[in-house]
Every structure is written in structure tokens, then in C-alpha cells.
Amino acid sequence: MITLNLSLPDTSYPIHIGQHILGNAELLLPYLKQKKAVIISNTTVAPLYLAPLKAALEQHGVSILTVTLPDGEDFKTWETLNLIFDALLNNKCERSTTLIALGGGVIGDMVGFAAACYQRGVPFIQVPTTLLSQVDSSVGGKTAINHPQGKNMIGAFYQPKVVIADMMLLDTLPERELSAGLAEVIKYGLLGDAGFISWLEEHMAALRAKDKTVLAEAVRRCCAMKADIVSQDERESGVRALLNLGHTFGHAIEAGLGFGTWLHGEAVAGGMMLAAEASRQLGYLNDSDVSRIEALLHAAGLPTVSPNLGYEAWLEHMSHDKKVSDGAIRFVLMRELGHAIVAALPEPVLHATLHSRFIAK
Amino acid sequence: MITLNLSLPDTSYPIHIGQHILGNAELLLPYLKQKKAVIISNTTVAPLYLAPLKAALEQHGVSILTVTLPDGEDFKTWETLNLIFDALLNNKCERSTTLIALGGGVIGDMVGFAAACYQRGVPFIQVPTTLLSQVDSSVGGKTAINHPQGKNMIGAFYQPKVVIADMMLLDTLPERELSAGLAEVIKYGLLGDAGFISWLEEHMAALRAKDKTVLAEAVRRCCAMKADIVSQDERESGVRALLNLGHTFGHAIEAGLGFGTWLHGEAVAGGMMLAAEASRQLGYLNDSDVSRIEALLHAAGLPTVSPNLGYEAWLEHMSHDKKVSDGAIRFVLMRELGHAIVAALPEPVLHATLHSRFIAK
Incomplete structure (x- = not known):
């Protein structure tokens, strides 16, 4: 595993790149303020990788809520974002609850924006599952949803606490x-x-x-x-x-x-x-x-x-x-x-x- | 006129408190990155104070777009926020276009949140027209909309460039x-x-x-x-x-x-x-x-x-x-x-x- 670091004036975070690191809960635990986290994924990725990530965290006593969204760029909308907010509120998630984005660029952008806005900001973690999100969208804190008139028009600059890029996840990538x-x-x-x-x-x-x-x-x-x-x-x-x-x-x-x-x-x-x-x-x-x-x-x-x-x-x-x-x-x-x-x-x-x-x- | 200053680690802005200062464009001009601004108000306040503010800025060559929203806390929703985004996109507003919130706490909170999110952040100015917004909500950068399950659940910390609190506007306050x-x-x-x-x-x-x-x-x-x-x-x-x-x-x-x-x-x-x-x-x-x-x-x-x-x-x-x-x-x-x-x-x-x-x- 290689670890890079992104340093900014008021924050800094690690980017872990390696093989078989999805199930390494030690990489995530330092960034959970409470023993509760919400894994947000989509209908394509969740059946493949949600269970091992969830199990790894639960083994360390973290209680996990999961949210599964429809898959695809055309769902990168306010309506889908609201499914996240509804789940967070229905489950009384707090300012210290960490969101984990498990998916490609669409999931990462939406979960990041949800984290930026929910209660004016909660911590979040990027677990990119596509090559595109591993090399680009999961790093750097650009989050957004689309507007019918333009891509990524509504969003925020909001940095993750850590990025986990596991090459093994690319095995299932079409x-x-x-x-x-x-x-x-x-x-x-x-x-x-x-x-x-x-x-x-x-x-x-x-x-x-x-x-x-x-x-x-x-x-x-x-x-x-x-x-x-x-x-x-x-x-x-x-x-x-x-x-x-x-x-x-x-x-x-x-x-x-x-x-x-x-x-x-x-x-x-x-x-x-x-x-x-x-x-x-x-x-x-x-x-x-x-x-x-x-x-x-x-x-x-x-x-x-x-x-x-x-x-x-x-x-x-x-x-x-x-x-x-x-x-x-x-x-x-x-x-x-x-x-x-x-x-x-x-x-x-x-x-x-x-x-x-x-x-x- | 009295001017206070709010100092934060990465920004600082003036709060002007006085009488007959709404029409003093000099207080706003330093914060317009381009000669274009969008005044966002509601159906109650716009008929009273939109014209003088608009005229004052236009006299200095600023082109003004106006957006008038329905009035009231029950309109502090995503649907209303989207009316702002639609207007900004329909009029090709850019990252350097300044939004001006002319209204009470609901307008200030919504315009601030719109400014925080539009293209991941554009400048905005608070012109509070109620006592509540003058003493509280226009200062400090809390912006939000309501969710059916909770007030101000979706929002951002996003500071205005300047706050203009004109006591004369309270004359029409019920x-x-x-x-x-x-x-x-x-x-x-x-x-x-x-x-x-x-x-x-x-x-x-x-x-x-x-x-x-x-x-x-x-x-x-x-x-x-x-x-x-x-x-x-x-x-x-x-x-x-x-x-x-x-x-x-x-x-x-x-x-x-x-x-x-x-x-x-x-x-x-x-x-x-x-x-x-x-x-x-x-x-x-x-x-x-x-x-x-x-x-x-x-x-x-x-x-x-x-x-x-x-x-x-x-x-x-x-x-x-x-x-x-x-x-x-x-x-x-x-x-x-x-x-x-x-x-x-x-x-x-x-x-x-x-x-x-x-x-x-």
C-alpha cells in the first residue's frame, strides 16, 4: 500500500492506494468520531462490496446504516440527494456521524455534497470503486449534483477525511x-x-x-x-x-x-x-x-x-x-x-x- | 452609521448599521466582482425596497437581475431554492456574480445557501429587512433550508461579504x-x-x-x-x-x-x-x-x-x-x-x- 497526503491550509488527509485494503478497518477507524457510520452506495456496487466493508467495521463495534441509491449520472439529482437526507434524519444521524461513499464518481460527488450540507457539515470518507473516481473525483473535495441546465452546477468544496483506493475493486469494473x-x-x-x-x-x-x-x-x-x-x-x-x-x-x-x-x-x-x-x-x-x-x-x-x-x-x-x-x-x-x-x-x-x-x- | 467588523481566520467583513443607508451604493460596490448582481427578495419586501436598492446600483452601471420568491418560513424549501438556481442559470450568472439577499431571515438563509452552492460558491451580500435578521440571522454565515423533519437541517456555513442593516426599513415591519x-x-x-x-x-x-x-x-x-x-x-x-x-x-x-x-x-x-x-x-x-x-x-x-x-x-x-x-x-x-x-x-x-x-x- 502507498499513502499520499493532500495538504490544504485548514485540513490534510491521506489517500491510501493498494490491493485488498477495502476490508482494512484500521484505515477508517481514526476518522469515525462516533461508533456509527452510514455507507452510501448504489444498486450496482452494493451487492459486490457493501458486505465486506460493513463487516470489517462492525467487527470493530461500529454500527452501520446503509443507503443504496439508483445507479447512474442521470440520478445525480436533488431527488436522489434527498433520499440520503431522509435516511439520515429517519435514523437520527448527528453532526458527528460519518458518511462513507462507496461507489464511483456519481456516488462520491453526491455523498460529499450531502455531507457538506447535512446539519451544515458532517465528516465523510471516499471509497472509490471505479478507476475514474480513484484517479480523479474522489480526491480534492469537489462535490456536486447536476442541474437540468448544467453538470455539477450545485455543489460545494468539501474535503473527505480519507480516501481508500483498492485496486481489487476494479476486477468487477466493466x-x-x-x-x-x-x-x-x-x-x-x-x-x-x-x-x-x-x-x-x-x-x-x-x-x-x-x-x-x-x-x-x-x-x-x-x-x-x-x-x-x-x-x-x-x-x-x-x-x-x-x-x-x-x-x-x-x-x-x-x-x-x-x-x-x-x-x-x-x-x-x-x-x-x-x-x-x-x-x-x-x-x-x-x-x-x-x-x-x-x-x-x-x-x-x-x-x-x-x-x-x-x-x-x-x-x-x-x-x-x-x-x-x-x-x-x-x-x-x-x-x-x-x-x-x-x-x-x-x-x-x-x-x-x-x-x-x-x-x- | 456605525460599522462593526466580524473577523474570522480566512475572511472578515463589515456590518454597517444606520439610517437611510439602503440607497448608499458605495457600501456595496467594493464587493461586486463584476458589474452584475442579482437581488433576491420576496413578494412582501420587493414592492417596498427593491426599487431604491436596484436604482442605486444601476446608477453606478451595475446591471441588476431580480428574483422574487414567495414569502414565509413554509417556503424555506428546496423547491424555492431551485427557483433561485433556475434564474441564475437562465441568466447565465457566473462564479463572480454577486447575490444580494433583500429580506428577513428566510430570504437571508436561503440566498446564503444558494450562494454557497451555486457553482460551488459565489459572493453574497446580506440586506436584512427585519429586526430578527438584523440582530441575528444576517450575521455569522449560517445558511440553510428546512427539511420536513427538521428546521435548518440542510445548509452551509458561508459568510457574506458585507451586511447592511438600515433601521428605516423597520418602519414597514408589522x-x-x-x-x-x-x-x-x-x-x-x-x-x-x-x-x-x-x-x-x-x-x-x-x-x-x-x-x-x-x-x-x-x-x-x-x-x-x-x-x-x-x-x-x-x-x-x-x-x-x-x-x-x-x-x-x-x-x-x-x-x-x-x-x-x-x-x-x-x-x-x-x-x-x-x-x-x-x-x-x-x-x-x-x-x-x-x-x-x-x-x-x-x-x-x-x-x-x-x-x-x-x-x-x-x-x-x-x-x-x-x-x-x-x-x-x-x-x-x-x-x-x-x-x-x-x-x-x-x-x-x-x-x-x-x-x-x-x-x-
Whole structure:
């Protein structure tokens, strides 16, 4: 097991990465203020991993309440969040009751937001069960639900007490979900570490074959980069925005097709391809850089051609992006491979990008 | 105009108290990150005070969006909160758009919570229009909505950028609402300043006659106490709980009768009377202390006898209180007049209190 630490001005927490650590209650016990915890999962993950986690904690005398939510991005809504609040109130959960998120990014984001709001804040723990949530969403304290007009529009910055990333849980992860997680993994290379791009090209087959040692190394590198960036800029007033590479286009795909049609990681892959194309048009990347990104996404089993939402619909969806400032959409682009920047796009470049070969005809 | 300052580890903000300061845009302009703001009010307050505030800001080139919500505690719900989010998204409000809460405690709590959650946090300003919100809820950053099972159960600690308390706005405040505000004013005396109790006995007639100078002095003293307490304990892990004197019983009254039946201040008055009676039974207060509190609440036009919810219903409603810890309800009591403490109540004392003359037969 490897342990990273995320340090912030007023808190700091460990990220444990390893194999067979789900049942290691010792990793969680220091963060339970009382001998009571609520494990919140979904209908897909709960049958697989709820029992061992629950049993491990109960062996240490922790009384466990469980809440099982419907699975999927289209349930990342206020209505589902209220199922959590109802359960907490029906069971008289207190300010010192710890919530445990057992699931992927949707569960982690919702449980984190529920923890941020319930009685104005209770402790919570992230136990991410997908590659995507292990490398990205479980770390850094961004929590949210979707609004019909935009992804993650209602939320909070609220940090977990500890993150437990167990590679063994990826054994049951469907191939499509694994690929979606690899989109965020590739993102880290593209935005900040050209050497990691080469490493990924070399290890993509092992990653897709779920080699646990290789997966753990990928998760470690991503979490280390994320911890470094978040510790510099918790509230995304600067450098943290770079973690949104591919996300402005990607969120438009998700909203435009309806949440859940494309997986978040698939939409990010399409979005990174468009960000690469825009960067090429600005002269930042050359043709071979773009082809290399395209090949890496393909190798990861990801789409590189985004759906044709129509130019006006693209603009409308992107106008709700949280990076919009004084009416201008701001994009994360690549100044070169492994070096992202935030910039506005001249309208002709945006137009050409959204009519390029990376948009479905 | 008097200006107090509330200092916290990572922020600090001014509380301006005066007459005819609503239209002084200079007090707000430093806190608008962009020349755009959203004034959120209700159907009662908007016709009275929205136009002058809007005009003052527009004169300085600020573009103003307005949102008018239904009025009342029973609208302090997720559904109403969503009306704010819908308006913000429909108008493409950004992370740097400032929200201005123009109204009483319900508006302030809801707009503050909307500001805490919209895009994970936008700036907001409190312009309280009731005595209750001027002396209490607009200061200190507690924001929330109600859940059917409990008041203020879903919320955030989120501080405003500035508070503008204009005494002139109290001219249109109905007598019943003024009295409700006086309940929170009296609370400050009972919990921490015996001298203020005497001052209130002396000035109650002037307060109820809306003498602006006397009102401003009461608001100043309350805000100074609140700023002092909140600066010591923003997240209510200790001394801040004393500000909940009367609120554990009071919230049960509000929930038990249905939110909005008794005004919050009325419920707090009933709750403080019960806290006084429990304190007397513990030997902390004597009969004449209790009579003095009763007389002061009467003089303020407040109820001193709480509705008979039934003992089991009292316990059930109070079991959801945010101060519950390890299953035990914790009460704010008076060790002596002007000195509150937090303690559990022995069951026989609680039983006797809830069967005393301060409960309706």
C-alpha cells in the first residue's frame, strides 16, 4: 500500500492506494468520531462490496446504516440527494456521524455534497470503486449534483477525511467504465506530464488487462499530480482549472445528449480531442501531436469523434460552464503536449474545431 | 452609521448599521466582482425596497437581475431554492456574480445557501429587512433550508461579504414581526449580558415604538456580541451553541405546529421561557429571575406559554436537533441571568418542564 497526503491550509488527509485494503478497518477507524457510520452506495456496487466493508467495521463495534441509491449520472439529482437526507434524519444521524461513499464518481460527488450540507457539515470518507473516481473525483473535495441546465452546477468544496483506493475493486469494473477512467488518466499526461504520456503508451495493454501493479502506479501518479494542484488552489481560482482539460466540451456532450448517454470519461475523451484540435489550429500542437493523442485514446478504447450537437447547441451548453468569465467561455488548451493553459478561443477557431473531423458528420 | 467588523481566520467583513443607508451604493460596490448582481427578495419586501436598492446600483452601471420568491418560513424549501438556481442559470450568472439577499431571515438563509452552492460558491451580500435578521440571522454565515423533519437541517456555513442593516426599513415591519425580532434581542441579554437585560427593560417601549436611535443601539449591541462569539467559534463546536438559547424547544414548536404557524421569534420566546423554567428547576434561576424573563417577553409582545405538542412529540422533534450528541439532547440553559451554558437535562426535569405552567393546558 502507498499513502499520499493532500495538504490544504485548514485540513490534510491521506489517500491510501493498494490491493485488498477495502476490508482494512484500521484505515477508517481514526476518522469515525462516533461508533456509527452510514455507507452510501448504489444498486450496482452494493451487492459486490457493501458486505465486506460493513463487516470489517462492525467487527470493530461500529454500527452501520446503509443507503443504496439508483445507479447512474442521470440520478445525480436533488431527488436522489434527498433520499440520503431522509435516511439520515429517519435514523437520527448527528453532526458527528460519518458518511462513507462507496461507489464511483456519481456516488462520491453526491455523498460529499450531502455531507457538506447535512446539519451544515458532517465528516465523510471516499471509497472509490471505479478507476475514474480513484484517479480523479474522489480526491480534492469537489462535490456536486447536476442541474437540468448544467453538470455539477450545485455543489460545494468539501474535503473527505480519507480516501481508500483498492485496486481489487476494479476486477468487477466493466470494460467500458475502465476505458472511461483511462480518459481521466490520459488527461493528467496531456495537461502536465509528457513523460506520463509515454508511460501510458507503453502500459496501455497492461492497464486494460487490469494488471493491479500497473493500475496502482497509474493511480498513484494521477493522485500525486492532483494533490499537488489542489494543494496550490483548492477553490479553482487558478491552476486547478487545468484539471478541466476536455471538460468544457465534454460537459456539453453530456448535457446535449442527456446525462448518462455518454459516460463522463467518454465525453472527456471527445472533449480532449476537440481541445487538441483547437490547440493545433492555434499552432500549439502539430499534426503528429494530435495523431498521437488520437491513437492513445483509441488504444484506451475511447471515442475520439464527438456527437454533432449543432454549433448553436454547443455554444449554448458551453455558456453554462463554470469557467465562463464576463460572458467569455474559457477553454483549457495544450500549449504543447504535457502543458495545459487556460485561454479564450477566437470564434473562427471554435467554429472550425466544431466542424472538424472530430465531430460526427 | 456605525460599522462593526466580524473577523474570522480566512475572511472578515463589515456590518454597517444606520439610517437611510439602503440607497448608499458605495457600501456595496467594493464587493461586486463584476458589474452584475442579482437581488433576491420576496413578494412582501420587493414592492417596498427593491426599487431604491436596484436604482442605486444601476446608477453606478451595475446591471441588476431580480428574483422574487414567495414569502414565509413554509417556503424555506428546496423547491424555492431551485427557483433561485433556475434564474441564475437562465441568466447565465457566473462564479463572480454577486447575490444580494433583500429580506428577513428566510430570504437571508436561503440566498446564503444558494450562494454557497451555486457553482460551488459565489459572493453574497446580506440586506436584512427585519429586526430578527438584523440582530441575528444576517450575521455569522449560517445558511440553510428546512427539511420536513427538521428546521435548518440542510445548509452551509458561508459568510457574506458585507451586511447592511438600515433601521428605516423597520418602519414597514408589522408589529408581530417586530416582537419576533425582540425575542432574539432579549436572547442576547439572557445568554451573555445581564446589563443588557436591564437596558431592554428600560427601553422596551421605545423599541416597540420604533425609535430608530434606540433600535440602532440594540442592533449594535446584539451584532457586537454575535460577532465576538462567531469569531471565536465559526463552526459551532463550542461557545457558538449558546446562541441557540430557546432554539431546541423553539424548533420543536415550529416543526410541531408546521413551519410558519408560529413565527421563529415567537417560538424562540416560548423556548426561552421553557429553558428558564428548566434552569429554575435545576436551582440555577430563582422564581423572581423567571418572573423577570416572563415580564420582559410580555413587554415585548411575545408569548410565554408554548403549545402542548404532547410529551412524546416534544421529544421526537427535539431528537433531530443539531446539538444532539451520542443520542442525548443538549440544551442551552441559564446558569444565572446573563450567563448561558450547554447541558443535558435529567429526564424528570425535562418532563416537569414540559408539564409546567409554560405549556398550554
